[in-house]
Amino acid sequence: MNVTGTADAIPEAAARVDRRTMIASTVGTVLEWYDFNLYGLASALVFGPLFFSSSSLGGTLASFATFAVGFAARPVGGLLFGHLGDRLGRRRILLVTMLVMGLSSALLGILPTYAQAGIWAPILLVALRVCQGIGVGGEFGGATLLTVENAPAGRRGLLGAVPAMGTGAGFVLASAVFGTVSLLPDSAMMSWGWRVPFLASIVLVGFGWLVRRGIQETPVFRELAARGETARFPLLLTLRQQPGAVLRTMGVTVSGFVWGYLIQAFSLAYGTSQLHLSRSTMLWAVAVASALEIVTIPMWGALSDRIGRRRLVTAGLAFTVLYAFPFFWLLSTRNTLLVFVAMIVAIPIAKDAVFGPQAALVAEMFDARGRYSGVSAGREIGGAIFGGTAPFIGTALLALTGSIWPVALYVVLGCLVTFVAVVAGRETAGGTLR
Template structure:
């Protein structure tokens, strides 16, 4: 569980850090535009990283089903961390001109490829070793690394944002990216010592591995891949709208200070360390469908009050808004997700199925969320359209959950003939 969780901490540290930097510094420093145009350009490269994730999901998912979960997870750990550290030594637009954004995009693509194989492998390490009735809880344990990653990224960025503006823009923003090298060393060392999951060992022993698992899952279980895409939509759209766009909107449109937003997100993310496994555990008790439905209903009802609380500019109310948004609204849907998506597939193609379904959904809906949200408010600051966008995402996820069957009490399947399409 620790080996799984440290990777998701790294993944979400990377991506939250990039989202915060896109909202606060990449516009003027890398693109040379201190305006809405610069923010849009930054969020466009944010989306580019997500666009690369399906490629990583396909390649690394295939390898995860062929050579094992462990080997792939060592590669993703090292790759993610090195890309993040290199972002910390990027030249600026002032010193390198157009080379700066080009290098940013290259690193962002590479980072996205490695991240594409991380979440599925990390959660399968625990889900495939869990008994029915405990997969929601144990699958959520590595997923709670998302909270840890956001805490680290937000806290470190908040600390360096206390520097004088000149120091922050000159070198301070680079420090959080360079710190990631510590996580890389620890995570790679830890993952080298873990064993394979029981499910993969069983398939390997029986010599029943698929030669082309990605093609098999697309041919035999296309419905399951589409369901996984739908299941992840609301979390991606709402989560990244809050964690990336809301920071830019609150600081630039409303005038809330950067430290207030960053520490608010850090505090809310700290609570996620506890709420993600709690919601996963609760889904073991009441079922995945009901748990996710409750979360979607709360998210849809809360989105208008969320922006209203931000617009007050009151520090206490802003922090309260973030606490309701992340550990409650987002995580009621996200907590059961690891187990829910893994339960859709046969063990021989599970890595490929989860990776491709989740990462394609992330590319379409997650990476574009901050860009779309920024474009919808450009010039007006009105958040009604964004609220409608998030509610539509909740409807898509609700449909995806109810198209499939309840799986919380089922055994994980090793045979494609035992799994519905």
């Protein structure tokens, strides 16, 4: 029996996305990415001297190395929770990922520093970062499938992008909170101020848990479960029947991971340590740009429903290639207004034209029985290879060459990889989920 079209057997009236489901999916993603992005900000600004006893380049590299460890753990979470999500349902697994992420972040807020615990401080930091990575590795795929699998064909780009905008909202929240505590005197910031945003995760994850408890399972999974057609080993099924889709998903995510984390982590360290811009200026510039994502990510997703995923993504890639070098030049002016302009063009325009359609684009590649596994495996393996390493590679390129231009060239190479992955597949907008 052909079950790849299960989603299309569901009546159109049943495919409307429930408002509570939309809110729960989006709020959960906001909270997850608030936690995950806090670590990126802290690794750029405070973890070097606190956990590696160095504020020099070596401390920054060591801090970014632990940032990369979280990405290395994300495929583990993607494979584990993707498998369980295809076996047990999307809803149950998203409750678990929220708890893993929230508790890990709260524990970061009570960690002893290197001065207090010696070598145990970075060891515990890495352990909790691994737990964070496992939690977030299962989050994005499940959250977007909650809406994509409910959406009618002509609105999958828009509705899939709604929870995706939670990544921007989560960064806004993280940047705003971290930007606020950064206004403290340096002594207070380094002794206790940096802990406050992490401890706040307990309150946030409790709220998210209450919202997510009441959501319904997607009609796609309910249909599969009712027929007894869920796969016993969904990832193996996907790798056997659709290996190209997994590889394409990895490629589709490359430019967003490289560009996004160079902006959100590397550029913070570069701006504060090399250009001597204030922490608050850099944090608020990223926060304002990320706030605009709440509008632009759904906008780009909706546009992909009208003109096609491939056309929009390739246009976004071309713009990013043209903008990569001017972005770093604008930062180097040290002019506050131009720094804000640099971020506003880089994040909601260049990055999101590629990222906005991504949820629908990758979901439409896979069979319903292995969709959670396929999306999570491809995306999180790509994130481990290209996302977590981006700040470290950017810092290393800057140190080796003494110039920022190799970093911009690295962005261009990432765009080329994504371009190949996108044009290698067919257009999926407006089609069925077969």
